[in-house]
Every structure is written in structure tokens, then in C-alpha cells.
Amino acid sequence: MSNYVPIRLSTIRSEKALDFSVYIKLPSKYLLYLNSGDALDEERIESLKERKVKRLYIADIDEEAYLEFLDRALQEFKEDPGPAPDKKASLIAGYASNAIEEVRRDPSSEKAFERTKNAAEGILEVISRDPAVLLELFKHEDDDQEADVLLRSGVKVSTLAMKFAQSLELKKETIHEIGIAALLRDIGATKYPSVYATKTEEHSAEEEKIYRQHPNDTVKALSDREFISEKILKLIQTHEETLAGTGFPGKLTFLTQEEQILSLVSAYDRMVTIDRIHYFEALKTLKIEQVGHYNLELLEKLSKLLVVEGLI
Numbered sequence: 001m002s003n004y005v006p007i008r009l010s011t012i013r014s015e016k017a018l019d020f021s022v023y024i025k026l027p028s029k030y031l032l033y034l035n036s037g038d039a040l041d042e043e044r045i046e047s048l049k050e051r052k053v054k055r056l057y058i059a060d061i062d063e064e065a066y067l068e069f070l071d072r073a074l075q076e077f078k079e080d081p082g083p084a085p086d087k088k089a090s091l092i093a094g095y096a097s098n099a100i101e102e103v104r105r106d107p108s109s110e111k112a113f114e115r116t117k118n119a120a121e122g123i124l125e126v127i128s129r130d131p132a133v134l135l136e137l138f139k140h141e142d143d144d145q146e147a148d149v150l151l152r153s154g155v156k157v158s159t160l161a162m163k164f165a166q167s168l169e170l171k172k173e174t175i176h177e178i179g180i181a182a183l184l185r186d187i188g189a190t191k192y193p194s195v196y197a198t199k200t201e202e203h204s205a206e207e208e209k210i211y212r213q214h215p216n217d218t219v220k221a222l223s224d225r226e227f228i229s230e231k232i233l234k235l236i237q238t239h240e241e242t243l244a245g246t247g248f249p250g251k252l253t254f255l256t257q258e259e260q261i262l263s264l265v266s267a268y269d270r271m272v273t274i275d276r277i278h279y280f281e282a283l284k285t286l287k288i289e290q291v292g293h294y295n296l297e298l299l300e301k302l303s304k305l306l307v308v309e310g311l312i
């Protein structure tokens, strides 16, 4: 008897033949929905969405076939100008979320890391070609309610930090490193999801202590892998640091420009996504209450970018 694993409906493109069978979950069993070799047409996808089905299932033995299908879909779709921005955003966010999930399940997997890299490169390529996708990626959080906040924040921070780095004309390789670090930066918090998802101001002293371990916990999970560069690990290690020595875990007072970009965008997203602070208040807090934590010029440029891109 097979075991079943969930897959995201958002990652299945219509009219593409699947090389695995797909099931839907009923209260008492899994029901065969689509045979391997068949394609889901747009109508069936829409009908599943209307029925609020977010996840489909495959047999666990087909997991590798599904991941390879996703790799091919990402490749084809990057070159395809056709799909609407919301479909592009759905697929890329689904691909990136899968990659983060894979890494946190098995941080020693080079393949999972490769997929995270593909995801970051794919996000950058797609938002560079089609600015409307940037906006869609930001709205994405409502698209897959089962995606936990850690995955959603990974995709959003990766997208915004790369867009920001691109606007500052950083090298492509550096932009990719920022994007990869952003996707993976918080996976250490997987062991304490409720602390991670609790508003920062509501943390008890003990919870705050636990929360502040997450950069170290992520680095610990990912270090000593020859396929992950020191630069990426350093970006992850410093993503909660500030220029005023108020960050964690190192209370540093110096950050490189790329480290500042990731730490600033991470702080902004934490305020908006988890602390539920209005973006205007979040930017005001960063500028006034937290003056000195972040480079003011960088902060002004981020505010401007958010306005220009229609993200606030």
C-alpha cells in the first residue's frame, strides 16, 4: 500500500501531461483523480480552486518524478511569455516553497539546495522580465493557506531583497546569493514554529531567547556542506543584525551592503507579515524609533522602491 504526500495545486500547470498519478484526499481514503500521462485542464484546475482544494496528493514513490516535473516546468515557464502574472507567481512561489520545505526536511541534500538556487534565480528572472509578477508574488500569501508563514516570508523577502539589490545595481551573482539566503534564512525556526509565528512584542522572555537562536540554528543545519558558499552562510548568520549592535545573535555593528539589504528587508517583512504592523508604520518605526539600526539612505531607497513598484 502506498503512502501519500501532498503537492501544491499551484505548481501544476494546465495542459501539461503529468508523469505521476494524482489523488484527492477524502475523509476516509485517497481517491485517484488523474492517471499518470494525463493532463489537468484549466477547467478542472478552476473547479478544484472553487472547491478550495489547495493540495493534491501523489504516491510517495512518485515524489522524485514530481520534483523533476517541477524542474522542467520552471525551466519551460521562464522562457514562456504566455502565462498571466498571477499564474507565473503561483508556480514560482510554489516551486520556491517546495524547495525550502525540501531543505528543511533534509539540509544535507544537494539537490534540495540546487532547487532553492533555481527558485531564487527563477524569481529574479521572472520579476525582471515581468514587473507585474512582483506584485503577484506579494499577494501570494492568500493563495495557499496551508503554506506556513515561514515559507511565505521566505518567498516575499527573497523577492523584495533581490529586487532591491537589483535596483542598487549589485552583481547578479550577489543578487542570487541574497535571494538564496533569504529563502533559507529562517529554517532553523522550524523547531519552534509557534514562537516564530507569534508577534515579536508578545514573546515572553523565554520565547524571545528561543527566537533569537534561529540564525545560528539555520547556519548549524546548513554548515559543512561543500555546495553552500561561506557568503550565503554569512548572509544567513547576519540577517537579524543591525548597524547599532542591537541585533542578534552577534550584536554586530558592521554589515556589508548585501548583508544590510537582507537584514533590512527581513526586519521590514517581519513587522508587516508577522507583527501585522501597517507598512507605513513599519517604515516609520525603522526610520525614527530604530534610527541608526539601518543605513538611512538605504532605507529611503527601499521606501521609494516599495512605492514605485506599487507594493505599498
Ligand SMILES: [Fe+2]
Binding pocket: 185, 186, 214, 239, 240, 266
Ligand atoms: Fe530571521
